[in-house]
Amino acid sequence: MALTDDAIARIRSMIQSGELPPGTRLPPEPQLAAQMGLSRSGVREAVKVLESARVLDVRRGDGTYVTSLAPRLLLQGLGVAVELLRDDTLLEVMEVRRMLEPMATGLAALRMTDADLDELGQILEDMRAAADDAEKLIQFDTAFHHTVVATTGNETLTSLLDGLSGRTLRARVWRGLIEGNAAHQTIEEHHTIYLALRARDQLLAQASALLHVNTSEAWLRTVLAAKPTDG
Amino acid sequence: MALTDDAIARIRSMIQSGELPPGTRLPPEPQLAAQMGLSRSGVREAVKVLESARVLDVRRGDGTYVTSLAPRLLLQGLGVAVELLRDDTLLEVMEVRRMLEPMATGLAALRMTDADLDELGQILEDMRAAADDAEKLIQFDTAFHHTVVATTGNETLTSLLDGLSGRTLRARVWRGLIEGNAAHQTIEEHHTIYLALRARDQLLAQASALLHVNTSEAWLRTVLAAKPTDG
DNA sequence: GCGCAGGCAAACGTCGGATGTCTTTATAGT
């Protein structure tokens, strides 16, 4: 293969080299096609690929622009990739989270502001109030961890962990938690993390986060073992 | 937007649900187009996106197949994403590596076999022999860290760290190292990590890896500070 | 019976043009 993939590589290269900075508008498709020596169809495929990677932003009726190239955009694809991983590799993802999330939580303990803590406390309350609603639990759980990691100020780290904690993965864990009557315990684990963060205790935050991820991993194992041959 | 993106989502959904397991052959483009209610052009764009994400494997003259969905494939996109990150976010990447790589190296200390250690020793020798060749240094450096992390047996972790240590990033660091006459010291850091691994000392391996990442980060800062307004 | 060369068919790769639809912007009118 050559033409279309060449075009992808060429456009990407122009962006990486700084020739096409964020916000730049690309030439119209026909002109771009002529410029790169292939048909408009090929250009469209190339642009579509880069658009799906959040490198380009195509605005119908307007034009095609280079995105901000912010980590939150470029690393977004990690989420969809994780969603497609096979069951047997989800434990690998959990092992990565086991390494990364405690470190991130520990770091958050050092950088967290009072406002952040208040927001976190609110989420914790919401979580407790939604102890019966699996859907809401997942939502608040996601918000809790996202908020914690986001306070590190490291957008790359945040996007990475967001992607590793895909919705499907979280849903499976919480299904196991609820069916195993462990939801309450897990909510309390969040409380423990919260207390450590409020105390600005890095090591304690790190440890409590590790325990929490470990619980999730254990229940994921349970869920995966329950239906090993299912679709 | 709808048609093409719908097609992307639909195919991805069929794969995620298990309706299209790895290795499955998709219907020919015209048939797929009819089945999903859009033109062949639209199908081609959708397939191209999924091919770029290593979800589909298009073989000219043959057909389109679902890949193995292995982490090494699906997480490959992380590398190209990191390559496109702006300079000011590369430090964020380094901070993530600072958290992840020591943990991974520590884990490797527990799981590494004698054969792995011998391979690592060989790479170390190669690195020392290539102390003048920046290109080779980068190559051996990449091989060293890849080998270490790979011995954890966690393909997801390996792919993630590979992606975070993009070629461009490594090249910049080594350029700084060489120009700053710090290449030798850095090679010795690898030796220190190697010794810790050979001793199967998890904590020592972790600590030496952290020091090493820290050195890289420091030199990256130097390089970035040297030319902040360059293209 | 086995193997190799040739040809046939299927499938993707690329192209060109035509038409629909949306956005933006300029314009004209109040």
Next chain:
DNA sequence: ACTATAAAGACATCCGACGTTTGCCTGCGC
């Protein structure tokens, strides 16, 4: 000054055609 309308620009989609590659079947020769 503001609004509504019109026009132009750009992407979205479709269609049909042709080239190229691959896989496979066939038939010949050994």
